[in-house]
Amino acid sequence: MGCMQSTPTFYHPDLLALFRCGAPLPFKQKWFMHFSNGDPGWVRNSPLTIELVDLLNDALKAIGGWPRIPIPECGGHCSNDGWISPQMIEVFNKVCKKFNDAKLFDMGLQCRGGIYTIKDWYAERAGSVLCVLVEKKSDEKLRDVGETQKYISGLEKSRNRKDVHNLVTRLAQSALAWSPPEDWMTRLSPPYNEATNHV
Numbered sequence: 001m002g003c004m005q006s007t008p009t010f011y012h013p014d015l016l017a018l019f020r021c022g023a024p025l026p027f028k029q030k031w032f033m034h035f036s037n038g039d040p041g042w043v044r045n046s047p048l049t050i051e052l053v054d055l056l057n058d059a060l061k062a063i064g065g066w067p068r069i070p071i072p073e074c075g076g077h078c079s080n081d082g083w084i085s086p087q088m089i090e091v092f093n094k095v096c097k098k099f100n101d102a103k104l105f106d107m108g109l110q111c112r113g114g115i116y117t118i119k120d121w122y123a124e125r126a127g128s129v130l131c132v133l134v135e136k137k138s139d140e141k142l143r144d145v146g147e148t149q150k151y152i153s154g155l156e157k158s159r160n161r162k163d164v165h166n167l168v169t170r171l172a173q174s175a176l177a178w179s180p181p182e183d184w185m186t187r188l189s190p191p192y193n194e195a196t197n198h199v
Contacts, residue, residue: 014136015037016109019031019032019131020034030057031053048103052099059184062181062188084130098192108137109134113131114133115131155175
């Protein structure tokens with residue numbers, strides 16, 4: 001029973017690897033492997049792992065890095081760093097679709113983006129983290145929004161609070177309002193930029 005309760009929501013038997021975007025601090029704005037089940041194709045420094053991490057980092061660069069939206073109530077000294085915009089999830093799911101079409105579907109695998117609660121060893125409590133899962137192909141899992149939808153619902157509730165001067169309300173509003181540059185997909189490196197068709 002104890003093991004079942006401590007199993008993170010992202011885990012399932014067909015999960016091969018989980019990648020996450022590091023804390024949105026200037027020196028940690030990058031993707032890295034958080035979990036691997038030991039599959040030889042999905043261990044650190046394997047060709048597939050390197051290619052996926054490079055693609056995810058390329059996409060992060062194409063959208064201008066982690067969104068930083070200053071909050072006037074803080075005198076410009078704080079921002080929405082760490083608050084994940086629903087648009088960011090869409091960005092990385094589009095990148096996953098490109099990688100799926102180019103490589104993973106043919107291997108019976110898939111990747112997909114989502115938000116999951118992860119407790120870091122140095123953190124006192126768990127927090128919501130932008131992740132990409134690599135797993136065996138499953139139409140059902142590709143539609144799974146699970147914890148991601150709960151996170152977005154929480155943002156919407158925070159945005160709609162009556163106290164519009166509340167910092168949490170302002171941060172939620174900023175996260176929901178953010179969107180990537182319109183041409184971000186053209187900024188991806190070949191063969192994954194918008195002009196490349198894998199079909």
